[in-house]
Amino acid sequence: MKRVLTALVATTALLLAGGCGGGDDKTTTSQPTTGASASAASYPVTVGDLTLDARPMRIVSLTPSGTEMLFAIGAGSQVVAVDDQSNYPADAPKTDLSGFKPNAEAIAAKNPDLVVLSDDTDKIVAQLGQLKIPVYLTPAATSMDGTYKEIGQLGTLTGHQAEAEALHQQMTAEIDKIVKGVPARTKPLSYYYELDPTLYSVTSKTFIGSIFGLFGMTNVADAADPTGAKGGYPQLSAEALIKANPDTIFLADNKCCQQSAKTVAARSGWNTITAVKAGQIFPLDDDIASRWGPRTVDLVQSVADAVAKVPA
Numbered sequence: 001m002k003r004v005l006t007a008l009v010a011t012t013a014l015l016l017a018g019g020c021g022g023g024d025d026k027t028t029t030s031q032p033t034t035g036a037s038a039s040a041a042s043y044p045v046t047v048g049d050l051t052l053d054a055r056p057m058r059i060v061s062l063t064p065s066g067t068e069m070l071f072a073i074g075a076g077s078q079v080v081a082v083d084d085q086s087n088y089p090a091d092a093p094k095t096d097l098s099g100f101k102p103n104a105e106a107i108a109a110k111n112p113d114l115v116v117l118s119d120d121t122d123k124i125v126a127q128l129g130q131l132k133i134p135v136y137l138t139p140a141a142t143s144m145d146g147t148y149k150e151i152g153q154l155g156t157l158t159g160h161q162a163e164a165e166a167l168h169q170q171m172t173a174e175i176d177k178i179v180k181g182v183p184a185r186t187k188p189l190s191y192y193y194e195l196d197p198t199l200y201s202v203t204s205k206t207f208i209g210s211i212f213g214l215f216g217m218t219n220v221a222d223a224a225d226p227t228g229a230k231g232g233y234p235q236l237s238a239e240a241l242i243k244a245n246p247d248t249i250f251l252a253d254n255k256c257c258q259q260s261a262k263t264v265a266a267r268s269g270w271n272t273i274t275a276v277k278a279g280q281i282f283p284l285d286d287d288i289a290s291r292w293g294p295r296t297v298d299l300v301q302s303v304a305d306a307v308a309k310v311p312a
Helices: 002-015 064-072 104-108 121-130 144-158 161-180 207-213 238-244 261-265 296-309
Strands: 027-029 045-047 050-052 059-061 079-082 114-117 135-137 190-194 248-251 281-283
Touching: 045 144, 059 064, 064 079, 064 114, 064 144, 104 121, 114 121, 114 144, 121 135, 135 144, 144 161, 144 207, 161 296, 190 207, 190 238, 207 296, 248 296, 261 281
Parallel strands: 059 079, 059 114, 114 135, 190 248, 248 281
Antiparallel strands: 027 045, 045 050
16 A cells, blocks of 8 residues: 555656545434434435435445545445455455546446546546546545544545544544643654655644644654655655665555554664664554544554653
8 A cells, every 4th residue: 555655656646636425524314313313314315516315325436545435434334345455444345446547437337326436547536427426535634624524524425424423432532542642842852654665754734744743743754845745755865865864764565565663663874863873763554544434543553552651
């Protein structure tokens, strides 16, 4: 997942805005939904420019974050196919469909009544529109508010509004508890977040950056993309990184690329970096770290655990 992200980061960052539903705040239903079950939902429902006349029962999700959201709000039984990167939960109906190179004919073959996407690659939304297949485009969230918004909109579309709101409240409470449980520091910790061994990283303006921002941490990658021209995903040079001298290093490439504290410490010149000298290198779960869904709570916990290990 991370290797694919790195290869496509320049184009993906430009494609993730707009679409059918994900980028519009307008969410309406024909009547308020107050029940806790999907049977209480009333249709038609509208999210942005997308209107569904009936509850979708054959959903195809081509985004791992979307897949996790759908199952977390109780819409898993309505999902008939997910993309080749959607490996969680384990019972998700994984296929060889691609969210990075979507094929309209292959998607249509699943006979979907709703397709969930995170990227309008190759104008796939228009192609599916010609086939009269409804599409909900979920742009990559840049903050927790974006995540909660998408969860709520998927709840509206699938008939699980109450479950979506409950998930929102649960995540909010858990994250708030985790963050408050970390003692405040007199001096903010700096960090380097590694997407892959070629030193692609993220800035504070990305979703990942917003998570570290909860702990008041300083991102050394911000200087590499001050205007956001690189979409928040700059590639750093080893020289610049060594000079930045981060207090901590977080590895989101330990599974995909077998990076570890040992391999990082072995890099030329890196033995002078504070994070390396102090042993403050923390591996993350690649999948959880690359998604903006319900398991973000686990990512927040991982960062909190790491920060707690760094002497004040």
